[in-house]
Each structure stands twice: as structure tokens, then as C-alpha cells.
Amino acid sequence: MFGIPLFDLAWLVVALLAAGAITxxxxxxxxxxxxxxxxxxxxELFRILEVPEEVRMPLCVGTSLAIIIPTSIRxxxxxxxxxxxxxTILRVWAVPVVLGVILGSIIARYAPADLFKAVFVVVAGLSAIRLLFGKDTWRFGLDMPAKPIMVAYGWIIGILSALMGIGGGQLSNLFMTFYNRPIHQAVATSSGLGILISIPGALGYIYAGWPHMADYPNVIAFQPPLALGYISLLGFVLFIPTSTWMAPIGARLAHRLSKRRLEVAxxxxxxxVCARFAASLIA
Incomplete structure (x- = not known):
């Protein structure tokens, strides 16, 4: 099917369903x-499917943004x-975040593949440091900053999220906890950003990837019916069932359990992941 050996296809289906549950x-x-x-x-999936390096990372990012839509809503x-x-915070961030996502999608249409990896390494690396070594005493202030600063942060969150393929939660969690907001409120509020980022982001990556599909007519995973622009429909369909099923379970855990071990993991x-992408940048 689709030119992929049956055993490999079965393995990929199982792996994507499991990854969707974790997501x-x-x-x-x-x-x-x-x-x-x-x-x-x-x-790694698209590497196995022999998607060229030039479009592999933006295809991952666009597909991730599409997957985030139902997960974030739930x-x-x-x-x-x-x-x-x-x-209140979501209303302040709504417009600048969406505008940042649109700008990030335009950048994605023309950016080299290494830019996506570099953004991922920097943002994920900072998030990892915060998760592993962060302390409650790390603060920028005791209350949220003035609206102009909030708007600027919204732009940054939108652009970086669009280039990294995330729902903005990692960035907004860092921001809100640095301004003395409780972690549970930061987590809950950040979940709303996923909706603001994923929908325009997915549409933007269809736009960004559409002209490049004609450059790789022999790459099955980057052609209809398996892909639409920089969105893999195969990845999207297989992630959705388990990811949407597990999202509310995760939300309940967030309000009942200590997350320290999960944060460390x-x-x-x-x-x-940072090491993996950094190695590919150097190679």
C-alpha cells in the first residue's frame, strides 16, 4: 500500500498510535x-519514508500543527x-499570537530546513533547562507585565511556535510562571493558545508547502493523498484517535498529581531531541 512494505506500514501505524497517546x-x-x-x-518516520531533508522538517512541523488542533481543543x-x-490573558494574546503564526508560516515557505531545527533546539533546550533545574524563585516580576510587553510576547510565541510546530504551551508556561502565576493556572491558560496557534498554523503550512510538492513528484509521502502541502495526512489521521482520547486524562492528572517526575522525564x-537535531545540523 502506497509503495510501503506491509510490515513497515503496520509498524508505522502502531508507532504513530502510541505516539499520539503520549502526545x-x-x-x-x-x-x-x-x-x-x-x-x-x-x-524519524519521514526519514524512513525517504522524504528529502529539504522538506522533511517543515513537513514535520506542519503535520504537528494539524495534529495539535483537536488535542488542544479537548x-x-x-x-x-x-x-x-x-x-483575560488569552484575550490580550489572541491577535498578536495569530499574527505571529501567520508571519511564521510565511517564513516557512522560504526558510531553509536547518532554520526549523535551530529554532527547535533553542526553544526545547531552554524548556528542558527550566523543567530540570528551574526553581520557584526564578521570577521576572510578581505580576503580569503591561499590555505592550504582553503583546510583544504574543508575537514571539506565535512566530516561534509556528516554526517549531508546538502549541505555544512551553513558551507561555515559562512566561507565566516567571511572572508569579501558579503552575496549574499557567498550564490551563496555555492550553488555550494551542487553538489560536494550530488552526492558522496548519492552514499556513498548507500554503507554504503547496508549491514545493511539484518539486518532489516521486516522493509518495509528500504527494496527495498522503500529504497536503506541508501536512502529512497519514500522520494526522493516525495521531488523532489516541491523542484526543488521552488529552482530557492528562488534564485531570495535572490537577491531581505532582508532576515532578514527569517534568524530569x-x-x-x-x-x-535537541542533541539529535543539533547533530544533524553539524553533519
Whole structure:
């Protein structure tokens, strides 16, 4: 099927379903869209499918943004039902975040593949340091900053999230906790950013990848019906069932359990991913 050996296809289906479950769980627990998990897994998948290096990373990022859409919606609804979402912050961030995503999608159309890896390494590396070594005393202030600064942060979150394939949760979690907001409120509010980022981001990556599909007519995984622009429909379809199923479970865990062990495990995972992408940049 699709020119892929049956055994390899079966293995990929199982791997993607399992990865979707992990992605959904992390989306709920950490208030992230799960892109930090989805992107590296998709990268290895597309390597096996022999997707050229020039389009592999943006295909991972675009697919991740599409996967985040249903995951973020379920995670956000679960957190909002508990009354933990700060809608005031989301309203301030809504427009600048979306504009940042649009700009990031335009950059994606013309950017070299290494740019996506570099952004991932920097942002994921900072997130890993925060997860592994962060302390409650790390603060920029005791209250959220003025609106102009919030708008600037929104732009940054939107652009970096679009280039990294994440729902913005990692960045907004860092920001809110640095300004003395409780971690549970930061997680819950961050889940709402996934919706603001993933929908325009996915549409933007269809736009960004569409003209490049004609350059690789022999790459089956980068052609219809398996892909639409920089979005892999195969990856999208297989991630959705388990990721949407696990997202509300993760949200419930976030409000009931200590997350320290999960934070350490996630931090180590991010460092390993950073090392993997950094090695490919050097090679």
C-alpha cells in the first residue's frame, strides 16, 4: 500500500498510535499541544519514508500543527471546565499570537530546513533547562507585565511556535510562571493558545508547502493523498484517535498529581531531541 512494505506500514501505524497517546497525555498534563513529542517522532518516520531533508522538517512541523488542533481543543475544554483558564490573558494574546503564526508560516515557505531545527533546539533546550533545574524563585516580576510587553510576547510565541510546530504551551508556561502565576493556572491558560496557534498554523503550512510538492513528484509521502502541502495526512489521521482520547486524562492528572517526575522525564526527552537535531545540523 502506497509503495510501503506491509510490515513497515503496520509498524508505522502502531508507532504513530502510541505516539499520539503520549502526545495527548502531555498536552493535558503540561498544557502543551504535544508538538515537542510529535515533531521528532514524525522526523524519524519521514526519514524512513525517504522524504528529502529539504522538506522533511517543515513537513514535520506542519503535520504537528494539524495534529495539535483537536488535542488542544479537548485539553482547553477540560481545563476551562475546572475554571482554571485566565481568559483575560488569552484575550490580550489572541491577535498578536495569530499574527505571529501567520508571519511564521510565511517564513516557512522560504526558510531553509536547518532554520526549523535551530529554532527547535533553542526553544526545547531552554524548556528542558527550566523543567530540570528551574526553581520557584526564578521570577521576572510578581505580576503580569503591561499590555505592550504582553503583546510583544504574543508575537514571539506565535512566530516561534509556528516554526517549531508546538502549541505555544512551553513558551507561555515559562512566561507565566516567571511572572508569579501558579503552575496549574499557567498550564490551563496555555492550553488555550494551542487553538489560536494550530488552526492558522496548519492552514499556513498548507500554503507554504503547496508549491514545493511539484518539486518532489516521486516522493509518495509528500504527494496527495498522503500529504497536503506541508501536512502529512497519514500522520494526522493516525495521531488523532489516541491523542484526543488521552488529552482530557492528562488534564485531570495535572490537577491531581505532582508532576515532578514527569517534568524530569520530559526535560531529559527534550535534551535528547535537541542533541539529535543539533547533530544533524553539524553533519
Amino acid at each position: 495527548g497525555l502531555l498536552a493535558g498534563v503540561f498544557g502543551v499541544g504535544g508538538g515537542a513529542v510529535a515533531v521528532p517522532i514524525l522526523y 485539553s482547553f475544554n477540560a481545563h476551562r471546565a475546572k475554571g482554571a483558564v485566565d481568559m 520530559f526535560g531529559i526527552f527534550l535534551l535528547l
